[in-house]
Amino acid sequence: MAKTEAPARTKINYLTALKEAIFEEFERDADLVGMGEDIGLLGGAFGVTDGLLDKFGRDRVFDMPISEAAIVGTACGLCLNGKKVMVEMQFIDFISCGFDQIVNMTATYHYRTAGEVSMPMVIRGPAGGYGGGALYHSQMNEAWFANSPGLKIVCPSTPADAKGLLKSAFRDPNPVMVYEMKELYRRRDIEEEVAVGDDAIVPIGKARVRREGDDVTIVTYGNNVYHALAAADNLASEGFSAEVVDIRSLVPLDEATIKESLAKTNRLVVVNEAPRTCGFAGEILARLAEEAFELLDAPPMRVTRLDTPVPWVKPLETFVLPSVDKITETALRACRY
């Protein structure tokens, strides 16, 4: 698509941004097909693929049986034979039912064939807590896949990033997992103008500094970007200025941007929604402790979910998940160390 001056656009929400990415890329690439539960006739459980079947037809959009393993596995075969596939997980929690096909079949394909076969597959789906979805509609299980070499992982927090990263994912020759924040799908206060076509592309593997500051770096992604920004407001009223880094991509991770920030603040707090043990925050902490120890004036700290499932009712859910208060408190400890 030509890089022309984009006309002024109305602000769109996160879900519409995803939808635009899908429609634009389906239009651009005739080899791209979609597979998922209820993505056709219904248009997806959340409406992300609403209208896709009407526009692109039954040879491009497949309403699949409730069979996550077959969905991913069939997509794997399609990729082996020249197609590109968008796989929708109805909820990212259900991905465990297709786990083997992702980590053993798809993620390893390029490696075990010494580069003969690549897997241009996008696996996307609604993820994350804070909505009272309970144990099986609240998960952030990205660490399972970060621990499986061969998969790229992104987690956008804004409409522009949602569209831009999803478009990049479609054009990547590797399997890319897109963790969509369902609590952000229709959130009004984050709506923004988003570019069209190639101008909308956001490269995978680049972090974004969401707020600049000098005293502490808060590194996070997804829902917790907003909690971190609110915590930064709290810190400001305590006289500390926090820098908020939204990594956007977990694999590959933009360590350079985090290190640049640390060089300025010398204090690190990492937030992830997943459980503490072996969560991705631990990986970020480990890498920075190994590679940027001299930059740290305080122990690097984590704010994560407790090592529990995500419970249903609000007081319980709030108790286990990271929050503005927990981030504020931890960042203050880092600042005052």
Next chain:
Amino acid sequence: MRTGKPEDASDNVPQRPSAKLGVQDYKELLNQLYLARYFDVRLIKEKKRGRLKGTLYSSHNQEAVIVGSLFGLQPTDWISPIHRDMPAFFMKDFRSGWRNPERLGMSIQEVCAQVWGRTGSPGRARDNWSHIGSRRAHIVHSTSMLAGTIPAAAGVVLADRLRGENTVALTYNGEGSTAQGVFHEAINFAAVHKLPLVTIIENNHWAYGTPTELEYSQRDFARRADGYGIPGLIADGQDVLDVYDKVMEAVEHARSGQGPSIVECKTFRAYGHGDHDDDRAAKYRPKDEVEDGRKRDPIAVMKEQMVKLGYMTKAEAAMFAAENKGAGEVTDADFPPEVVAYMNEGVEFAVAQPEPPAEEGGMWVFAEGE
């Protein structure tokens, strides 16, 4: 009764696809049975001499399933073999000529280089033994997750269908793997879309150390087809012609747009699950069952039919007596010289190849570029 001709195997000779096969086809089939057997016993011997690493999952006594199922395929059809089907990798599209470089199958050189763990392997020896494949040759790359490649086989033929090409995919599975959820998921999906997917169940009566009665509540694994509303055929897995007939029936059904089938080939695992297990297999398998199971050697069964039809004399049939012998008893003289020569070409190529350089272990995790 675990061996012998299944009750519902067809004896209606004039209608069988194999009725169209001539004497040359019979000779070719017999030679392929010899080759599959020789590949297996040669590797067992090489392994015993300490020349190979990894595990051999012997296809001894199950060769008719591989040879008979491949014989009628079109070159561009897809196959998805597993650990016990190693000869399938180089026997695919044999009709185009064993040594034809354009053939849509692997060469014996590639397969041997893989077994020896050398650079000439199609996957540069990154995964072991049967874990290879080829997009060019239309062979789905195999893994250790049994039944795990059936959905991929469904996917490749779906891609072909979307391009207007009419290929068929043949997947190989032990009867044990039919208990996997993904077996059901993939065939269910294929049945919904009438995909040209033929699922072969090699029922050798043992899933490693577990007998069929602890795997499935019915005797015939072909009955798994009933739940999907697709044909479930049963073949005598010791009779290469019966395998050919049943698989061709399923393949034509698939190619004509009528959808998937399951073909159960009743056979018998002559030795252990893998060569590491040959001695221990005696612990869990009744001795008389093993002796009975080894009685109907597919090479002998084919010879018998050829003698009956006048395609070979009894003296000719006795010339290369590879049948009913274990790997330790059989010698090169028990095989036709062209079979031994073909395998030798693969072995010579393999041993001349280097191991891959160490740093390749860190390569190809991700594909580069758009």
